[in-house]
Amino acid sequence: xxxxxxxxxxxxxxxxxxxxxxxxxxxxxxxxxxxxxxxxxxxxxxxxxxxxxxxxxxxxxxxxxxxxxxxxxxxxxxxxxxxxxxxxxxxxxxxxxxx
Numbered sequence: 001x002x003x004x005x006x007x008x009x010x011x012x013x014x015x016x017x018x019x020x021x022x023x024x025x026x027x028x029x030x031x032x033x034x035x036x037x038x039x040x041x042x043x044x045x046x047x048x049x050x051x052x053x054x055x056x057x058x059x060x061x062x063x064x065x066x067x068x069x070x071x072x073x074x075x076x077x078x079x080x081x082x083x084x085x086x087x088x089x090x091x092x093x094x095x096x097x098x099x
Contacts, residue, residue: 033076043068 038044047064048057057065 037069037072043072 036042043065047061047068049061
């Protein structure tokens with residue numbers, strides 16, 4: 001079965017719409033993260049000079065980008081974990097009251 005839900009016994013043009021929607025949502029999330037990383041308020045603005053004098057990043061810029069992106073993803077991970085625990089506690093509390 002392919003990523004888009006095609007199976008060997010399905011017609012050659014058939015695509016699983018649910019899987020396609022999931023793929024589109026995942027692409028939107030990846031695009032959003034990329035845009036936040038290169039926006040003017042995060043790693044790009046912090047680490048890369050607006051005066052482009054070289055075709056490649058220099059060592060200082062590379063190290064700064066590496067650290068900044070690592071911190072960005074670690075913070076993103078911690079926020080996600082926290083939101084999941086808050087959501088689990090909230091759903092557990094409402095279940096206890098029978099709502």
